[in-house]
Amino acid sequence: MTKKRDYYEVLGLDKTATAEDIKKAYRKLAKESHPDLHPNDKTAEARFREINEANEVLSDPQKRAAYDQFGMDGPPQMGGFGGFEGGFGGFGGFESIFDQLFGGAGGRGQQRRNAPTRGRDIQINVRVEFEEAAFGASKSLEFMRAELCDTCKGTGGKDGAEPVTCSVCHGTGQVRSGGGFMVTVRTCSACGGTGQTIKDACTTCRGSGRVRRKRTAKFTIPPGADDGQVFVLSGDGEPGRNGGPNGDLLIALSVKPHRLFRREGTTLYLEMPISFTQAALGATLEIPTLEGGRVNHKIPEGTQDGALFRIRGEGVQQLHGSNRGDLVVRVKVEIPQKLTDRQKELLCEFDKECTGREFEKRKGFLDKVKELFNA
16 A cells, blocks of 8 residues: 655645645645646646645644644544555545544535535647747637536526435435444435435436537737647636636647747757858858848858857747847758769869879778778
């Protein structure tokens, strides 16, 4: 069995943390590890559950007091809970244990289930052009969202009828069996723990109180946005329950590659082909820019293949800033592949001028190895 981490450690707090400290830490960590931002990431999913479990205990004064006193194994009156999946997480869960110890019965749990709940966040992946991310753009996209049913106004009942008290759990949301310290508490299957049921279901939403609709979101990509960044449209997610706030719409950018430029932060990289003659004699090059223009840049005589030079201010604008990065150009000297006899003759003359002897094909490494073996 894996040993659980200390709840204060999970939230990055110490035992003197205030309720507000716990609230802020939970919100920050839960948002960072939300499964919608890390699809198919089991590590992030486990981390999210761990954060929620820690918050569930430390945000409740009674649970926190017991945790501070007894630790993960639970109160000694219960003989510890290590044999039931360990500590506060086992044997009917932390809720059942505290209901038994403090007389909470189903009331507090049922109230918690019917308390205002924030709506679910929605994440949409949007693929945009390289220039749209660099310079900014206004976009419009369609997505599906669960919304309150107009027919029943979200109650789930026919003709808007309000839910009635569950006849099985009598509104507590829980069903108990056994006695003494061996009481078993489980969520009422008839009402799902809400303490209420719907007598006649709405024919439009079939009792769920919600229907799915297509919506259009308009948003602006700021200049300097980059691949993988997530932008939040607050309140454009799914509606909350029991008067809770709406969730958010998360827009994750996927930027298409450019045919010429490569980007790292605010810096652009470009590979520029030049001729052997330009590299040897020097030249003024016309460098293309991301805007579609040209910038003249002079390279010196004897420029080598792979040489880098920088053009200031021709990169990408800093996100939420006014500064622009640079354009870094790497020259690639192109060697001609098909030469005429006259061109070959001229190159041989050039080689003779450089070496002082007639041109001959230089012996390569393999040729020298063969000579050694044949000696």
